[in-house]
Amino acid sequence: MRLVIDYTPAVHQGAGIGRHTRELVSALAPLTGDSTTTLLVFGRSDGPLPQPPAGMSLRVIPVPNRWLTIGWHRARMPLPVELFAGSHDLYHASDFVLPPVRKARTLLTVHDLSFLTVPQCADASLRNYLAGVVPRSVARADHILADSQATKDDLVRLLRTPHDKVTVVTPGVDARFAPVDDPDELRRVRDRYNIGSKPFVLGVGTLEPRKNWPALIRAWTILRQTTPLPHRLVIAGGKGWLTDEIYSTIDRSPSREDIVLAGFVADADLPALYSAADVFAFPSLYEGYGIPVLEALACGTPVVCANNSSLPEAGGDSALLVDALDVNQLAVALQRLIEDQPLRGVLRERGLHHAARFTWRRSAETLWRTYHQVLNG
Template sequence: LGQIDRRNSYRLYCNQVPRSLPPLPASFVLRPIPLRRVWSHGRLSLEMALHPPDLLFVPAHALPIVPPRRSVVTIHDLGFMHHPEAHTRGQNIYYRLFTRLSARRATHIIAISEATKRDLQHFYGTPSDKITVIYHGVHQRFQPIADPAVLAWTQQRYNITAPYLLFVSTVQPRKNVARLIEAVAEARRIVGAQMPHLVLAGKPGWLTEQIERRADELGVADYVHFIGYVHDEDLPALLSGAVAYVAPSLYEGFGMTVLEAQACGTPVLASNVSSLPEVVGDAGLLVDPYDVSAIRDAIVRLAQDAELRANLRERGLRHAASWTWERTARQTLAVLEAVGQP
């Protein structure tokens, strides 16, 4: 927004100034409001009551309890409605209460996918004309990396052996990792010694230990590698070096890493549910995430068919090229200006 908007002024509310914050244009003013707890619904609400802006934009789910007269909120997903077991009791109470409240009280809603828009209409009865779908973009650092030295250094850093399939996310049941491991075990029996290893990158989540035990039970612990958190700067190289990126999730509000994989020229295998078909488009393989055989067959195709991988690589690069943060910013600005008109 700072790069494209020369008409409006912005006040950025924050608990504390982020160290990584880049230089801001003159039209942007920081407004730190220090408070360790109850920031959004306490201190920010007080700020809205005492010094309301013309329009408040909240890019993450929950408006303050006391919003100004005009407000826009971005709701990323309603995963807690589909999979409440993936959250604690306290999280479910908070998300259900404040997401519904925000959807009702906001002047307008930005949804990050058509799937999220449908959920808002289904669960909350939100009118269609109150919701605008604006997709995310891909950071410029996600580009194909072909330098063998960079790929080898990154793989060595995380103790990875090529060839490999890559999964990036918190390791938890909603991500469908157990079925993915089962599919890899079955695919290994078909592909044999040329079967790519499965690399799971992401911090441990709910029931991670149970998921790890599943690899042992299936006899593929030597083919499944839990490498933990990956630094942002290493992700393009890990994606570029993978045979394919696999995202068999049971639910996603968007699925950012799928798009990042395509931008790196990595073939994508993803679920055919929630937002993932929107993000993948016709540039990846889509499967039923509940069908282990379907996941297995897609993995076998990707492991054995170099022509298919090359085709998906080219289609993915073309598809991801139009998903830019500038497009996201321009569409967001259009919504903000429309809602902010007197």
């Protein structure tokens, strides 16, 4: 098999889809055998390029991704990807959008349909672009990959995609996500991100509307104003878009001095950060999967998350589920997870068991089988 994978997000995005692509491709590498695998990167990287996994090659196309987007999807220029990747058997578009392909069979990963389900959470220009391009890409692709059953259901319901055209490849949890007990490591992470010594509630994710951070801030403020609990609130994530409500909600909180915006957290620091938290909270309005929920469970941290989209899949029976829009319900769940020690113990054990089922190796095996099915179809 001559396989080409769009590796662009793995190089240009630190978190989210970038990390998903890096982890999945790394787990795929040992399975490819005698196949030829090219990782295609559009646009120059500002930093050093990553080493490709063993047995794979990296090819950088020094054309800005924005130019290709305009040419391929706005101007509809029929420049086949083979001009950049050479002749191949199978092309895997890993990030929502399928370029023109002349002969190869094609797979397209659609991580979520948030631009349709929660359109108010996306930048208008990006929302309009995706709403035009993704349905066309889904229709053209030979097969679709979804991160969750919820996303598959959305594809079938919203884009009328045939049920048998979509395969669910759930994300995995890297083995480094495990409980961290070393006090020096826990102290180092607290110091690095200016958290201090107080216990804390943690949220992880980009600062953007879909993550619903204002609801968490308001729920945590209720907790601080109505109980003697001293917990800080730490939100770890890079600055995204439409952030005004997040900052104004912080400014209005009487306990704002105990809110820490930690910024982007390095992958290597996440296990200790999850482990240091008393509770992990993820009240997102919509998720294609919600990998942070699995990562927190794998680190033994009790989780409260929203009861929508794919999050019940991610949390299983190991998380407390709440209405993402009900801040009082979220505040009650936070207090319960902090104070109810027997419940914390039960959810910790369930969470460790649940998260252990999700490995990138298992994800890669499903992906590899799907490659062969599409190629032979």
